[in-house]
Amino acid sequence: MKAVLPGCRPVVFWKAPVYDPSGYGDEARHLIKTVQRFWPLRVEPAGRFSEEFVRGMSHEDRQLFGRLQKQPLSDEYLSVTHLPAYAFCPDEKALYNIGRTVFETDRIPPPWVEACNRMDEIWVPTAFNVETFRRSGVRVPVHVVPQGIDSEFFRPGLRPLSIPGRRGFAFLSVFEWTHRKGWDLLLKAWAEAFSPNEDVCLILRTYPINALDSGNVEQIIQGWIDRFLRRDLGKSPRDVAPIIVLGTQIPAHAMPRLYASADAFVLPSRGEGWGRPYMEAMACGLPVIGTRWGGNLAFMNSDNSYLVDIEGLEGVGGQMEIGFYHGHCWAAPSLASLMTLLRRVYDHPHEARLKGARARQDVVQKWNWQMAAGEALKRLEEITCSLKKGGGGPKGVGHLPEETDRIEVIWEGPQLIYSSLANINRELCLCLMEREGVSLSIHPNDPRQLEPEDDGKIKRLVQCFHRHIGMSRCVHIRHEWPPNFSPPERGHWVIIQPWEYGRLPREWVRPMSTLVDEIWVPSRHVWKTYVSSGVPAERVHVVPNGVNPDIFRPDVQALPLDTRKRFKFLFVGGTIWRKGIDVLLAAYRSVFRHSDDVALVIKDFGQDSFYKGQGAVETIKEIQGDPTGPEILYVSDDLDERSMPGLYRACDCLVHPYRGEGFAMPVLEAMACGLPVIVTEGGATDDFCLPRFAYRIKATRRSLTTPAVNFAGGAGWVLEPDERHLQRLLRHVYEHRDEAREEAEKAAEHAHCHYSWQRVTDQVLERIRHIVGQPVARLQPH
Missing domain, CATH: 3.40.50.2000 (Glycogen Phosphorylase B;)
Incomplete structure (x- = not known):
């Protein structure tokens, strides 16, 4: 095999179905049209030929491809065969043979594998095919050269074709x-x-x-x-x-x-x-x-x-x-x-x-053709440089996607229970399953409450449970409670860990400062907690929680509630001191009476599990038993993500006067469903409950000590919401419902635009790709 002469760009001999209306033909024409502007190129029509299609081509395209068929072919050229792989046949005269193809199932046929392995390298449009080709036994380098679109040609606003029989x-x-x-x-x-x-x-x-x-x-x-x-x-x-x-x-x-x-x-x-x-x-x-x-x-x-x-x-x-x-x-x-x-x-x-x-x-x-052709040109340049240096081409040292591009993500934590923590794990894992370059293995550690046969999303997650991949580039992400500081066997290590009390437990600081590669926290409030407790700031990153805008939206059907009251406040969460249920009950009882057209709906969580024995059930019963007191509707049943939006829409305002939160998922969910929200000021919700559309309760910092936690760097602290201010806000929203609805529309738009799970996943992948380029923290001397 000859080397390329210095300073020369070898002609690319591109064999493709340029006169075929198929997808192969369409992408070949666009790649060729862009590449030929920057690289000498000759076209050889291959595959099927449609006279009707050729008649419909533009005059410019017919001229261009006719001219490219006559482009001189030098002694030194690269060959691109742009066809289904069964048609691959290496050109013995070419310096280097590239096969461009695609396949649609979970593998490729054995004859395709043999044909691919006769080439010097393979181009496929997506990482999906990188994985299926490699898994099928393709040993030569496989590179992603994506497709694109002419968005000036395919655009909105054009005159529609006339379709006889078309309806509205x-x-x-x-x-x-x-x-x-x-x-x-x-x-x-x-x-x-x-x-x-x-x-x-x-x-x-x-x-x-x-x-x-x-x-x-x-x-x-x-x-x-x-x-x-x-x-x-x-x-x-x-x-x-x-x-x-x-x-x-x-x-x-x-x-x-x-x-x-x-x-x-x-x-x-x-x-x-x-x-x-x-x-x-x-x-x-x-x-x-x-x-x-x-x-x-x-x-x-x-x-x-x-x-x-x-x-x-x-x-x-x-x-x-x-x-x-x-x-x-x-x-x-x-x-x-x-x-x-x-x-x-x-x-x-x-x-x-x-x-x-x-x-x-x-x-x-x-996704434009310039970007797609840029990847092809990049590979042609790399191939040419390698041929100039050694004469043998980059075969055997090329793109090995599972080692250099694809990343294995091992996600550990609960998946199949009713909790915000498990919901976060589910949503992020579902999004990661869709992303290019990620192979996901899920390691759940919870008793199963949700069954796959009840939900298509759960079925998809279960397919990734304990999936063995074994790539060298591995990121182990752990999101569970309580945190587990036993390092994984291999790869980089991330812990997702919110905290609510102003200072971390002392025993967390050392492992998080030395063993864990990164800690992801859901809000800037929690980020400050970590840094003030002694964890290096560069190890802590804000990755917020999100919401599914297809599920949590303002137009869902309201869940029927057993009340005749027309205005309903809503509290969602464990009825515990940290979440301010006592402040809410006192304020609500002070502002309203049984004769008022208002009810407080309380959706309790965790009374049979993580909040057992901590709830305000007895106080709620006492108020319910008071014939003069305002109405309270208490809901303790488990509601899945399809039912929760209906509960939000059945109510008129969410109230969450918390003392300590790492994020407060119900607040974001309520916003996404079009509810105005009343929340504590100065805490985690400040990130997404902006003053222009949220009602924020004034609060002061309150020192906290407890035998259960040895806080790092002094006492912990919480925010104490001002009960009198909460009373005024409850009355204001109740009496100014039109204003509250306008605020809620802004809140819903903000939640959908900035806090979808897809956007959160973008941040997750940004952190993952940064992490894999760094040394593994626990393997470094300290």
Whole structure:
């Protein structure tokens, strides 16, 4: 193998299906168009050729690719084969052979593995494929060269295509008619979710597998749909909301107008290596419903998309259209979840439009073709430099993703119990499962109260329980109570640990200062507690808690409550001294009487577990038994995350006059559900309960000593809320309800915008990627 002459850039000989309307062809054309501006390049058309597609190409593109086919090929060139891997064949004359491909299941076929290993390196669009290729036995370097989107071409505001039969609200799906694309799930969900008299329709731009040009595609597909409805669902086309089939090939220049003709996009695919129609729809500002598995999670998340839960992975049967999927596994999208999301988008169009706008913003900022081509150019430059130095290319010392890019995260702590701590663990783990470059293993240590069969999210978490990965780059994150200072066997170590009492226990300071790589705390208030107790400031980082905006939102249905009172204050938490329940009961009893149209709803926690014997149950019963006292409704039943939003919405204002909190999750949840909040000033909630939309109770610092805790650096302390000020705030909110509702709208917007779990996960990943670049703290001399 020859070396590259100094100063020369070898021509790239790019073999690709540039005249094919498929995803392979689309991404090849865009990568080539961008790369050729910076690197000498020759194109060799490969794969399928569609005359109809070529006629629809722009004149400029036809000219460009015609010219690139005639580009001179020097003696020294690099080869890129941009095709399914079964077509890889190394060019013996090339200095270096690159295979660009993608796959959709949990592995690749053995012939693909053999073909990949004959190349010098492989390019795939996502870390999802890095993992599946390596796990299948690909030994050559595998690099991520992502796809992108032309967000000036795919954009909102274009004139829609005219779709005969379109109704007031239109869902769109674009796919090849294969089992992998989930057309059967889509038809089932559609038939159940909507009735024929609703003002909604489903537009399918679809075509049979390997079909290039139109013919009588519409009649063929419509016949398949009719037979499926009758045979599998016992329905005729008249029994379901309209399904409109577009079989005629839509020219590439008209595709943005197709998206403009819809109000939402849906595709319950069982597996995607990338998912180009998802990104095209997102770039056009449509709310997108897609599957929570596969390569599409590189750019789709719960903030910018509606993700269909999966019921696990299922084996691919022998009836599939593509034989080499047989024996593989792919996602089993939840039919119930898909139906729920279809209704969600249709019933809440304003929310859906906001999510579509967020999708557009994310795509524009993060996923353009210049960025994608930049990764390709970077690799070409690295390959060329290596060839100039040694003549053999970087083969064998290239990109080993599981060692240099992917990070193993071991998350230890409760998952399946009713508590804020377990909820935080669940939400962050669910988000990490979606992120590129992370392999997650969950180590729960709690008695199970939540069962997988009751919740699709729990099923997904359980799949990661005690998962063995064994990567060299490992971060062990521990979030449990009480804290466990036994170091993990390997890797970096993070402890998530809030604290409520102004000073840390003395015995925490040394291990947190010497053994733990980082301590994550949920608020600046707790950060100050750690630093003032002697923990080095550089070891302590604020990573807040979050809220799921899809669940905790102002438009959820209110939970029925056993009261006739029209105005309801709400307290959520353990009825213990630290949370200020005594201050609240005294203030409430002083301000209101039984004749007032007001009730206090108390949702207690932990009376059978961590707060056993500490609650204010007897005091509450005493007030309830007073015929002149204001009404109190006491709730002690466990409520899951689907019921809690209904409780918030059943009430009018959350009151939390705490003495000590590390964060106060119920306050953020209430805000996200559109409730005004009354909280103690000067503590953890100052981070997110800003004066412009929260009612804050004046408080003074109060020294605290207890035999149970040996505080570091002096006495601990709490905040003592001013009971008289709380009385005034209770009366003010009760009498100024319109003002309180306006404040609550601002609070909800702030919670959704700044404290979603996806945003918190961004901070988690930022800390993780910083940590793995540092020495392991406990292995260093002290």
